[in-house]
Amino acid sequence: MNGSGEIAPSPRGRTLRPKTMLLGALLAAGVLGWFSDKINPYYADVLTKVGINIILAVSLNLVNGYTGQFSLGHAGFMAVGAYTSAAITLFLGPRLLPHHPMGDLNWATAAVFGGALAAGGVMAALAGLVVGAPSLRLKGDYLAIVTLGFGEIIRVIFCNIPALGGALGLNGIPACTNLFWVFAVAVVCTYVVVAMVHSTYGRGFLAVRDDEVAAEAMGLNTTRYKIVAFVAGAFFAGMAGGLYGHYTLSLDPKGFGFMRSIDIVVMVILGGMGNTPGVIAAAVVLTLLPEWLRPVAQYRMVLYSFLLIVLMLTRPQGLFTWRGKWKQV
């Protein structure tokens, strides 16, 4: 898929109208949400988890996959969004809507929740700026470690804010998340990432990933590209965090550590770095896997890590990639 879609069509000859697809997908999300109470609650649960993981994976894919910046701190941005939005619905919500408990489903609470999610995203984006600006001049391993470090610092900071529950966690978050919200955000996130990358401007991300020196020589401000990717990725991670918090109804800072970031990274790798459909597929598979492996739950982590190693040894380009050998892995 190239920018215009009309001139110089890709070899597969597709012409797509992205905005139409976006509207269609949002509509589908709406329908899904409308009928959500008719769906078996267990399936609804799993679907919610799938949707949240899709948002996390697709947003991280922008940073790690398309722009080639190996970030290991995505969970930190998720935490920022989760706590920010929870703080708004818990503390601000009752004040704005004294007659509508946040757990109820009506236009007023939806508006507040939407605002809370967006605020979570914005705070996470700011965190992304704070983390990204100094870190993005580092390469490879170092960037990974520094982002990991920032993720841990964010976690420790939240452990130390008593108003947000501190190390014991934040409880009693209203159950505002439903399938519509989850999939609406997932659709928007996917659209933003794909639309951005498939434009002349967006080719710059790939250029930064492929060869920074050459990219600079072609006039691309590589630092700006990296920061844009980082901040955009953080924004959606923050929204995912908000959705997560209002689904699990309680937040524990320990759940936003290094391991969570690794979980998301594995989805991106499994899907193929820079392959959005693949990453979505991977998010689905990796959310469903623990459910399928429930009978052997105690062996889950062992199998998971073993599979990761085998994957890297045999098919590092991911399970869902069909690219030829020219892609640098």
Place this chain on the structure above:
Amino acid sequence: MAATQTSPPLLRLEQCTIRFGGLTALLELTGHIGPGELVGLIGPNGAGKTTVFNLITGVYQPTTGKIEFCGHSIVGKKPYQITAHGIARTFQNIRLFPSMSVFDNVRVAFHLHLLQGIGHALWRGGEFRREEREIAEQVMDLLEIFQLTKARHAPAMSLPYGGQRRLEIVRALATRPKLLLLDEPAAGMNPTEKTELMKLIEFVEEKYKISVLLVEHDMQVVMGICRRILVLDYGIKIAEGTPDEVRSNPKVIEAYLGQEQEK
């Protein structure tokens, strides 16, 4: 010695020195390139030719000295800013973008002249589509001149070696430079390809009215198309002049052949 300049030089280097710790890579280099000039830069291996490129494009900063492009100093500017001013380059070891197609490699270089940014990419209105179409047309024009049209959707690295070199030049041209730096474009080419390349470079210079600074080891290529040549040895400019002047300059001969030339 040098041809009289009727217009001010495009690029001017004045006493540029680069030191890396104890190593002096370039010593008090002074030179200029005028508009529409085809200048060659030669010298034995390790003389510092690529260093000069890196200096001009902002990858290295001069320890001392001045560099002016179109009258403005470009010292301290970042490489992408210098490209925006109008200097583009190719690389000694080809540095194409491997994950992108031939088409996209050129397309991304049009980024500098984009009027539409992220917002437009997301909104995808009429303006966005129009600009993308214009860019696509310009990419196609360039590809056609360099005979890369058929391969445009192929991965850039799947091109034969000569094609990759041509693609690098096309990509550099997409940034609409006033000065093009070519780093050993003829390396690894057979005689036929070299002749094609020479014609191509002259064509590019004339059609796009740009100046070219060419680093090359192949003397046939350099002497064939360059009107003026600078010779570097151990980071010092040892000669400058027309091909004939340089060819017969004893210092140049000595630099290339070592101390053998005792006759």
Place this chain on the structure above:
Amino acid sequence: MTEFCQQLINGLSLGSVYALLALGYTMVYGILRFINFAHSDVFMVGAFAGYYAVTPFTIRLARIGFALPVNLGIGTHSIAGGLLALLIAMLFCALLGILIERLAYRPLRDRSKLTVLITAIGVSLLLESAGQLIFGADPEPFPELFPVREFSGAGLDISSNQLLVIAVAALLLIALQLIVLKSKIGVAMRAVSFNPQAASLMGINNDLVISFTFGLGSALAAAGGIFYAMNYPSIDPLMGVLPGLKAFVAAVLGGIGNIPGAALGGVLLGLIETFVRGSRYSTFTDAIAFAALILILLFKPAGLLGKAQVEKV
């Protein structure tokens, strides 16, 4: 003042553990330019090896009703026993490190850095989850391998374990320096870290040198694991995660790839952490290490003893 001295001893003891761990990171990075994420879990395995050296255990395969009781018969509270347990752990982990390199990292030597990094993360997760499966996720109290004596006086409380850690770590460090600077394999290690191609052209067996480096680093990690367990008397399969990250920070602090730097960084970080833990900012202790890492990478990425490198275009 006595408070300061107490913290000093505590800090040196902790710092020695970090130093031992950091050496493994720095040596592997020096030779292969890659962060061995699994190193922290070798540290954990070392601690457990020390535990099982002195604790009778049973190898059980429930499905087929197989049970093999093992008792290495090494007693606790003895110097000889303690040293033997230490040696066994170091040997076991050296072999583990070599095995990991051989199976998981060597096949990927020509691939992108990212691929190996992920693999290392995978190995780390594998060791941790396998550890939880085999050893159980609950913390186990660590036995006293060496006879312990407490010294109290002049307001200080010092355990002989702490002094032992500092002493043995210093000895191991000196031994390592001798190996690296004076022995043939040490020269080979340094050659490979400067220029692998040239080294192999000079007749050096790169694979052997790399295996040796991993083995050495892992042995030191095992020692670190045992000393850590001795002073924080419980072990669990995830015990290596945080110390590992901090030891890596220490290695970067001292200058990654630089052996004395790793030791210096380790001691420094141990001291900083101990003093912070004793202050009113104690809840931020973990974050301090990461903050230090970020500051170093931003302002002096080569570390305290390292040399900056210019990228050739």
